Amino acid sequence: MTDQWPRYEVFKQDRTDGPFRNVGSVHAPDAELALMNARNVFARRPACVALWVVPDAAIARRTAEQLAAGDAVEIEDSGDSGRYAVFSKQSQRQTMTYVDYVGEVTARSVEAALQTAADTFTDVPGIVWWACPVEAITASPQSDLPGFEAATSKLFRMPNQYHTVFTMQKIRRGEEGEE
């Protein structure tokens, strides 16, 4: 057993009409605390309106390189089909988020869901694909929204609250210091 607890991938939604984006992960003993930790780690600053956490082990991942190399996605047609949430990395731009939620597909396994996703969402650039069973997602309740908004009151975390450049200029000009 790992002393640092298992890992949960965290997806954050910045606006109610925006996508859930993978921002990183937290370690937690269970989904309930994972959600709690996700808030503390990733919603210290604005903006956040909702969070999802998913156990690392529930997620299948393929990069475009792996899919192109035909890294076998074995379709097990023995399994029952289920609903899978799929995510993709959509740009090479320098950013702080990784894969975005794209939608759901029906597939017979999480591995199969990856291929199905790439075949289904053809208009989405798929530099990397992730999939997980929809029931593996634990979502923050609607009632958390005011709590997330509370981060906006912690203005001292914002660099624009410090007028150091302006003050240095004044001092260099020989005027009285202080902002």
Place this chain on the structure above:
Amino acid sequence: MDDPTYDTRLAEFETRIARGEKIEPGDWMPDAYRKQLIRMISQHANSEVVGMLPEGAWITRAPNLRRKMVLLAKVQDEAGHGQYLYHAAETLGISRDEMIDALLEGRAKYASVFNYPTLGWADVAAIGWLVDGAAIMNQTMLAHCSYGPYSRAMVRICAEEGFHKKQGQEMIIRYSQGTPAQKQMAQEAIDRWWWPALMMFGPHDSDSPNTPQLMRWGIKTRTNDELRQEFLDELVPGIQALGLSVPDPEMHYDEATGHWVGREIDWDEFWRVIKGDGPMNASRLAARRKAHEDGRWVREAAAAYAQAMG
């Protein structure tokens, strides 16, 4: 290499980096790339975690309510940054357990700067302006790094770190224009943190054997000495404008090159502290070990509960 396709794959890998693509977990990468990244990222993560200690000791002493909240938020961010960085390293196949064990057993490195003591309140200010200022230069470079998870962690960290430097600079500015006691406090803090901050950029390029490969693979895009020079050129005039000085009698502006130049760093001290013989090495590790040991029953309890609820 046993793999007959190694050269082809390496060429493809280097072409992708040259094109500005990010390498993602799951992509092919040379073993040396993975190892260098694990070394760098875990060291960086450990530095954030140990870095909570020197400033953390002043949270309970901050001299007004706003400073107390700012410092708490800053040290909390450092925990967060350690968290992001451990995550980035984990994508390379090393667990947080392994990295933390290596730190606690004294096998892993972390930034030597945190092995120096904070002896006054203004040290918090000097750490913000000098140490975080130096860190931001390094991190801004690393945000361009070719490895996706490290780059993303750095972009997030840089966005949060801006206020760390500014709150420190704000204090040094204020104290430099403040009461005699404050001015003295600020000068002493700069004297204490100046050399450790310069050492943060690492050894001279000529003594940095990893640099050429790290640059070729887009992990680093600038050398230690380039970054250090940029730091000097920004900080020396800033400190002097406040009527304070840097503890280096040889520091001067070189008209020919347009750069600030000072005395050579005491490299004996640099290597000594890295090897564990700094003023606070033992105490920092002891504090981390104690937190880890004292917390074991807590981690076990939560894990046992999760298992029981299954």
Place this chain on the structure above:
Amino acid sequence: MDAAVRDALSARLLAMADDELVLAHRNSEWTGHAPILEEDIAFTNMALDELGHASIWYGLYGELTGEDADRLIFFRNAGQYRNAQLVELPRGDWAFSMVRQYLFDAAEYVTLNHLKASSYSPLAEAAAKIATEESYHLRHTGLWLRRLGLGTEESHGRAQAALNVLWPYARQLFVPLPNDDVLVEAGIFPAAGLLLNEWTSMTRSHLADCGLTVPEEALPRRDVDRAEHTEHLMALLAVMQSVARLDPEAEW
């Protein structure tokens, strides 16, 4: 505002502010020393929120009395502080800090619920703002208490030991201040007895769910006045005020 109401209200606000400040101080001692990185971040969040709440209560107090929060915090002596002893006790082990935080969060939760309807609108507005953060604290500590109470034999033992010490101290949060009745009559602040009842039923039921036993024999203790303190507060203030008092005229 009537002078009697103003005096009663300012006494109440000072008690609330001091509780938050001193508890935040204790919680901030965990920063860098928590059982796991995620909890360093979580406990620091609670300390930050509490400082924010203290700042709001000192601000409302200042509007009534003209006094400045930083002067109050850094230049009063232990005997002038009005926090409950619950929050000044040393942080102890993780169970002690967590149980204390839970008991305090529950008290704040039930109090804020009533304050949202306070006839003194600045108080009602502040309570509504704070309540969102506070319900999160309560959820955090509530979840953790369950894990400590039901986790392992050791965690249960530590949580129970903490509760045995803290339960009687927590009661001081509900001891009425001398002029509280003026506030109750004006619909500004709820009656302490009402809050105590709500808090007791809430905490007793959750503690039972967590397998923890309320130490009945520890009650009742006498009503401890908020002017009474342990020596721990003096030691805490010696640290907290050390830099500010180096140069009382300085701006930091």
